Amino acid sequence: MRRYIRVLVACMVFAIFSALYVFSNLSSVGTSVAVVGGLVFSRSATLQSDDERRTRPETRGHLQIHRHASGNVGTVSTATPPSAPPRPPLSPPSAPRWQDSSRSAEGRRSAEGRRRSVEGRRSAEEVHLAVVVCGDRMEETLTMLKSAVLLSSTHSRTHINAHVFAEEQLHQGLRDEVGGGVEGWRWCRSDGDVMEEVDVMEEVDLESWPRLQRSRLNCTIYPISFPQEHQEDWRSLFKPCASQRLFLPALLQDVDSVLYVDTDVLFLRPLVDMWELLSLFNSTQLAAMSPEHEEPRIAWYSRFARHPYYGVTGVNSGVMLMNLTRIRAALFKNDMTSVGLSWAELLAPLHQKYKLNITWGDQDLINIIFHHNPEKLYVFPCHWNFRPDHCIYGSNCDAAKQKGVFILHGNRGVFHDSRQPAFRAIYDAIRTFPLQGDLVSSLLLPLEGELNRTTHTYCGKVHHLFTQDFGPTLINLQRAREEEERRRRRRGGGR
Structure with a gap:
C-alpha cells in the first residue's frame, strides 16, 4: 500500500510541475492579453525573444524597421528629437501600463522618468x-x-x-x-x-x-x-x-x-x-x-x-x-x-x-x-463647441455673440454638404490654405467673401461670429510673421 501511495504522490507532483511549465510558456506564444487600467485588451500576436527582436526585420504598412543589437532602429530613433523642448513631468498613473517585459533597461528608465511627477504641473x-x-x-x-x-x-x-x-x-x-x-x-x-x-x-x-x-x-x-x-x-x-x-x-x-x-x-x-x-x-x-x-x-x-x-x-x-x-x-x-x-x-x-x-x-x-x-x-460655454444647432434654430449661443466662435464643430457632416454653407466655407478655406501663404490675403479675406454668400441661411446670417475672434487672430499672426521675416533679413544682411 505504501508503494502505491508513493507512486500516486510522485505522479501528482509531476502533473503539477507539468502544468506550471505549460502556463509559463503560454505568456510568450499565442494571443497576448494586455491589462491596462483594469481593462483586458486583446492583441493577436506571436511574441519573440529578445534576441529575435534585435535581429528580425519588421514590416508595418510600408515602413520596414530592422532592430540592431545596439537598440538603434535603422532610420528610426526612439529618442526625443534634440530640437524639441523638454517635456514637463507627468503625473504618475494610478494603474499599470501595457505590460512590457521585453523593453530594454534604458527604455524602462525612460518610461519611468516620464511617469514621475506631481499632479498639477501642467504647462x-x-x-x-x-x-x-x-x-x-x-x-x-x-x-x-x-x-x-x-x-x-x-x-x-x-x-x-x-x-x-x-x-x-x-x-x-x-x-x-x-x-x-x-x-x-x-x-x-x-x-x-x-x-x-x-x-x-x-x-x-x-x-x-x-x-x-x-x-x-x-x-x-x-x-x-x-x-x-x-x-x-x-x-x-x-x-x-x-x-x-x-x-x-x-x-x-x-x-x-x-x-x-x-x-x-x-x-x-x-x-x-x-x-x-x-x-x-x-x-x-x-x-x-x-x-x-x-x-x-x-x-x-x-x-x-x-x-x-x-x-x-x-x-x-x-x-x-x-x-x-x-x-x-x-x-x-x-x-x-x-x-x-x-x-x-x-x-x-x-x-x-x-x-x-x-x-x-x-x-x-x-x-x-x-x-x-x-x-x-x-x-x-458653447463658443468652445459651436455646432449647427446653435444657429439653425436661431442664434442661441450667447457666449459666441459676446466673444465669437472659438471652436467650430461641424457635426452631422455639414463640412461636406450644402446644408450649412457657412460651416463648409470655413472648412474648405482651412483645408486648401497653403501654410506658407499670407494669412490675411490668402485665408481671411477670401473666407469672408465666401461667408457673405451664405446669408440666405440661418447660420450664414450670423457668419460674423465665425470670424469675430478668428479674424483678429489671423491678422496678428500675419503681422508677427512679417516682423519675424524682417528680423531674419536684418540678421542675414548683417552677415
Missing part, C-alpha cells in the same frame, strides 16, 4: 490632443490638426502632442501627409502586449513651413484597441471606433491631461487657450464639456432621452477636456451598485444596462456617468 507650453480616426475621416483629421498648428504658432513656445488613434489601413496615409511637415511623427504599433513608440525623424522638411509656423507638433499614431470583453459591441457603438475615447484613461497611461476632439472640429482660437481651462477645475472636477443645447425646449436629451443625462440638456462629448490622472483615481457613483466604481470598472456594466436605451452611443454613457457625478464635471 501652457505642453498640450496633449487626442482624436480617433476611422473610415473616411482622414481628411477631416488632417484639417483639424492644420487648424491647431496654424493658430498655435501665435504662442511660439507651445508644443502640441497629438495622439491619433486610427485604423491600421490609415496609418501610412497619415504619416505621409503629416510626416513631411512637422518635427516628429511617431508611430505606436501593437507588438504583442507591448505598445511601442517609434519616432520617425528622417526626411522631415520643415523649410516648407514659415518660421513662425514651426510650432512643436509631435503626432503619435496608435492602433484602434478595445477591451477584449464585448470588443465588437464597443467597436460598433454609434459610429465605427467612436467609443475609443472612453478608454483614453487606460490607453494614455503616461499622459496627465488631454483634450479630445472629434475629427469634424476646427480651432478658430489657439488650442492653448482651451488647455488653460484645466486651471479652472476645482478639486473634484476631472472633465469638461459644453452643454448639448442651450434651449431646453428644443434640446434632444430633454425631449427624447430614455436614460439619465447631465443637467437640463445633457452635454456634448465632441470636445472634451480630460484630467486623465483624476479619472484613473476616481470612484464614480452609479445606479448599479451601492459603492463607487472606477472608470474602468464602470464602462462595461453601464453599457450592458443601457445599450437598448441609448442613441448616441458613448456620449450617452458619458451623460449617464455625469448625471450621477455632477460634481466631477466642469461645463464650459
Whole structure:
C-alpha cells in the first residue's frame, strides 16, 4: 500500500510541475492579453525573444524597421528629437501600463522618468490632443490638426502632442501627409502586449513651413484597441471606433491631461487657450464639456432621452477636456451598485444596462456617468463647441455673440454638404490654405467673401461670429510673421 501511495504522490507532483511549465510558456506564444487600467485588451500576436527582436526585420504598412543589437532602429530613433523642448513631468498613473517585459533597461528608465511627477504641473507650453480616426475621416483629421498648428504658432513656445488613434489601413496615409511637415511623427504599433513608440525623424522638411509656423507638433499614431470583453459591441457603438475615447484613461497611461476632439472640429482660437481651462477645475472636477443645447425646449436629451443625462440638456462629448490622472483615481457613483466604481470598472456594466436605451452611443454613457457625478464635471460655454444647432434654430449661443466662435464643430457632416454653407466655407478655406501663404490675403479675406454668400441661411446670417475672434487672430499672426521675416533679413544682411 505504501508503494502505491508513493507512486500516486510522485505522479501528482509531476502533473503539477507539468502544468506550471505549460502556463509559463503560454505568456510568450499565442494571443497576448494586455491589462491596462483594469481593462483586458486583446492583441493577436506571436511574441519573440529578445534576441529575435534585435535581429528580425519588421514590416508595418510600408515602413520596414530592422532592430540592431545596439537598440538603434535603422532610420528610426526612439529618442526625443534634440530640437524639441523638454517635456514637463507627468503625473504618475494610478494603474499599470501595457505590460512590457521585453523593453530594454534604458527604455524602462525612460518610461519611468516620464511617469514621475506631481499632479498639477501642467504647462501652457505642453498640450496633449487626442482624436480617433476611422473610415473616411482622414481628411477631416488632417484639417483639424492644420487648424491647431496654424493658430498655435501665435504662442511660439507651445508644443502640441497629438495622439491619433486610427485604423491600421490609415496609418501610412497619415504619416505621409503629416510626416513631411512637422518635427516628429511617431508611430505606436501593437507588438504583442507591448505598445511601442517609434519616432520617425528622417526626411522631415520643415523649410516648407514659415518660421513662425514651426510650432512643436509631435503626432503619435496608435492602433484602434478595445477591451477584449464585448470588443465588437464597443467597436460598433454609434459610429465605427467612436467609443475609443472612453478608454483614453487606460490607453494614455503616461499622459496627465488631454483634450479630445472629434475629427469634424476646427480651432478658430489657439488650442492653448482651451488647455488653460484645466486651471479652472476645482478639486473634484476631472472633465469638461459644453452643454448639448442651450434651449431646453428644443434640446434632444430633454425631449427624447430614455436614460439619465447631465443637467437640463445633457452635454456634448465632441470636445472634451480630460484630467486623465483624476479619472484613473476616481470612484464614480452609479445606479448599479451601492459603492463607487472606477472608470474602468464602470464602462462595461453601464453599457450592458443601457445599450437598448441609448442613441448616441458613448456620449450617452458619458451623460449617464455625469448625471450621477455632477460634481466631477466642469461645463464650459458653447463658443468652445459651436455646432449647427446653435444657429439653425436661431442664434442661441450667447457666449459666441459676446466673444465669437472659438471652436467650430461641424457635426452631422455639414463640412461636406450644402446644408450649412457657412460651416463648409470655413472648412474648405482651412483645408486648401497653403501654410506658407499670407494669412490675411490668402485665408481671411477670401473666407469672408465666401461667408457673405451664405446669408440666405440661418447660420450664414450670423457668419460674423465665425470670424469675430478668428479674424483678429489671423491678422496678428500675419503681422508677427512679417516682423519675424524682417528680423531674419536684418540678421542675414548683417552677415
